Amino acid sequence: MLFRRQASAERDEHIDLTPMVDVVFQLMTFMLFSIQLTGSELNVPEAKHGVGVPEDTFTQIWLLRPATQGGEPRIILGDAPDGPEATLDNVKEAVKEGVARGLRKVVLQADGEVAHGAVLKTAAAVGEVEGVALHIGVQEPD
Amino acid sequence: MANWDIFHSDRLEVERNLTPAAVRAGIARGEIGEDDLVRPAGSTDPWARLADHPGLTAALAGDQAIVNPPTLQALVDDDEDEDDRDLSRFVIDKDLEEGDTVEKPTISRPGPAPTPAPTPPPRAKPTPSRSAPPPLPGSVPKATTDDLDPLAYDSAVTRDFDLNLRPKSQVVMLEVDEDNDAYDPDEEDEEAAEFTFTRQGADTVEELDLAAMVDVAFQLVLFFLVTASTVIFKTLEVPKPNPEQGKGVATQGSGRTLDDLQKDYILVEIDPSGGLKIDHETLSDARNLVNKLRDLRQNTGRTAMLMTADSATLHKYAVMAYDAANEIGLKIAIAQPKATPAPAPVPPVGP
Numbered sequence: 001m002l003f004r005r006q007a008s009a010e011r012d013e014h015i016d017l018t019p020m021v022d023v024v025f026q027l028m029t030f031m032l033f034s035i036q037l038t039g040s041e042l043n044v045p046e047a048k049h050g051v052g053v054p055e056d057t058f059t060q061i062w063l064l065r066p067a068t069q070g071g072e073p074r075i076i077l078g079d080a081p082d083g084p085e086a087t088l089d090n091v092k093e094a095v096k097e098g099v100a101r102g103l104r105k106v107v108l109q110a111d112g113e114v115a116h117g118a119v120l121k122t123a124a125a126v127g128e129v130e131g132v133a134l135h136i137g138v139q140e141p142d
Numbered sequence: 143m144a145n146w147d148i149f150h151s152d153r154l155e156v157e158r159n160l161t162p163a164a165v166r167a168g169i170a171r172g173e174i175g176e177d178d179l180v181r182p183a184g185s186t187d188p189w190a191r192l193a194d195h196p197g198l199t200a201a202l203a204g205d206q207a208i209v210n211p212p213t214l215q216a217l218v219d220d221d222e223d224e225d226d227r228d229l230s231r232f233v234i235d236k237d238l239e240e241g242d243t244v245e246k247p248t249i250s251r252p253g254p255a256p257t258p259a260p261t262p263p264p265r266a267k268p269t270p271s272r273s274a275p276p277p278l279p280g281s282v283p284k285a286t287t288d289d290l291d292p293l294a295y296d297s298a299v300t301r302d303f304d305l306n307l308r309p310k311s312q313v314v315m316l317e318v319d320e321d322n323d324a325y326d327p328d329e330e331d332e333e334a335a336e337f338t339f340t341r342q343g344a345d346t347v348e349e350l351d352l353a354a355m356v357d358v359a360f361q362l363v364l365f366f367l368v369t370a371s372t373v374i375f376k377t378l379e380v381p382k383p384n385p386e387q388g389k390g391v392a393t394q395g396s397g398r399t400l401d402d403l404q405k406d407y408i409l410v411e412i413d414p415s416g417g418l419k420i421d422h423e424t425l426s427d428a429r430n431l432v433n434k435l436r437d438l439r440q441n442t443g444r445t446a447m448l449m450t451a452d453s454a455t456l457h458k459y460a461v462m463a464y465d466a467a468n469e470i471g472l473k474i475a476i477a478q479p480k481a482t483p484a485p486a487p488v489p490p491v492g493p
Contacts, residue, residue: 017352024359031366045461049468050376063457107377116412116460117453117479120383127382135377138461 042081045112047138058105058135059098061091063122065111073114075122081109088125095129109137146198149179149189159183165198378464381476407448407475408438410463414454418463431466439470446473453479 042064062081064074075086077094086094095106106126110119119136126134146165148157152175160168160183168174176193192198400409404421410431411419418425420434439445447467451460460476467474 014349017356021352021356021359024356024363027363028359028366031363045458047376047378047461047465047468049465050378053375053377055375107375110457112456112458112461114457115453116451116455116457119457119460120476120479123380124383132382133379134382135379136461136464138376138378138465140376 042109042111043113044109044137044139046141048141050138050140053105053107053135057103058107059095059103059132061094061106061108061122061126063108063110063114063119065113073111073118088122091122091125092128095126095132099129099132104132105135106132107135107137145183147181147183148174148192149181150174151177151179162198378461378468380464380474383476383478403448406444407446408435408442408444408472410435410447410449412449412451412455412459412463414452414456416456416459428462431463432469435466435472436470439472445471446475448475448477450477451479455479 042062060077060079062074062076062078064076064081066073075088075091076083077086077090098106108119108122108126110122123134126132145159145161148160148165148168149155150157150173165174165180174192176191178192179189180192180195180198181187181189403409409419409421411422413419416428418428418431420431421438425431425434435447447463449460449463449467451463464474
């Protein structure tokens with residue numbers, strides 16, 4: 001009627017937040033899933049001076065705590081520590097394959113509770129391949 | 143009796159030369175209403191509202207089809223003590239909307255106002271929107287078409303404002319209801335809702351305020367970003383062990399004694415339980431490792447660390463030593479963990 005408000009100027013000032021909320025929630029979902037993969041099974045040692053390594057620039061080797069006390073640590077290859085157990089020969093092949101693809105870095109994600117000797121054994125297998133640099137995976141201290 | 147010309151104000155047509163009986167019949171059928179205009183047939187008299195025309199009203203006074211007018215007594219009584227500008231009790235003709243056309247013909251007010259009480263409106267079934275006010279007792283003036291004259295106002299807006307700001311004595315009071323029920327203000331408010339000055343409430347009330355949710359979501363995203371990015375990909379570069387040494391084959395450096403090595407390297411030994419020895423001296427508190435290494439580097443000029451650890455030593459203790467060396471810029475060498483007389487170092491790598 002006559003006293004109806006002129007145009008809806010007030011409403012136009014609002015930004016529609018719905019798409020932003022959608023994006024934010026997608027990001028959150030992604031983060032949630034990606035953080036799950038690093039799982040609780042592996043707890044790499046803490047170090048204050050770790051250097052960030054970009055993703056997809058290295059071959060990754062996981063060294064998990066032995067299933068039984070005093071046993072050999074489990075070696076796993078791949079992007080996540082959920083693959084089948086590998087041998088040192090598998091490690092060497094994987095590193096060679098990585099070098100063939102241009103991946104000159106090898107990151108050894110070893111659990112803090114794994115024996116130093118076992119880590120060095122795996123590192124020695126990596127060292128058999130020429131032209132790679134070895135990195136030990138660490139995490140920021142709390 | 144003289145005949146009449148009737149101007150149908152609802153459809154803007156003129157019927158000429160109607161007999162009083164025809165007028166009466168038209169009123170009975172509802173074709174002629176109080177708002178229609180009338181003048182004596184063949185005359186040039188100004189048009190007057192049918193309800194206000196004394197001659198015609200008198201002529202039709204005996205009509206049996208007329209219903210009793212609604213009483214507004216309660217409404218008028220209530221108004222006695224109220225503020226003049228309290229308009230909530232008035233019902234304003236809803237049909238007065240913008241764009242509506244109102245009768246064009248010039249209208250003359252009948253000279254003396256007719257005495258209201260004895261004459262019921264000559265109307266059998268008045269339509270609510272166009273009905274004229276019934277006779278009003280007391281001081282409330284009757285509505286006339288002058289009150290609705292659109293030409294008296296610049297625009298519909300000023301007209302409406304005017305209606306609402308005028309003193310009660312000047313405001314048109316229109317018929318409220320056809321029956322004799324008690325006056326119900328709530329019911330009237332519904333009808334007149336479009337005209338009230340009461341604010342209708344914000345249009346945006348139904349919208350959810352998402353700002354707070356976005357804040358929380360962004361904080362969560364930041365938290366996940368920070369935590370997720372630091373877990374996996376932080377690394378320390380360490381020297382590659384020589385595979386030949388790992389297989390126990392004697393190499394060039396295997397003959398060197400620890401004393402020889404101590405000239406070039408700061409010796410750090412870690413036992414299986416994490417106990418530290420630096421240059422064969424036990425370090426009681428691992429937190430002092432960095433300071434101790436820094437002192438040794440400054441005092442002796444050695445720029446590399448040789449870490450010797452038992453096979454059973456946990457990896458985290460070794461990493462602690464690597465981290466300390468990185469902190470003060472020492473190069474790192476790792477001795478093979480086996481019971482050889484002199485552990486052979488691997489070539490050091492700079493941080």
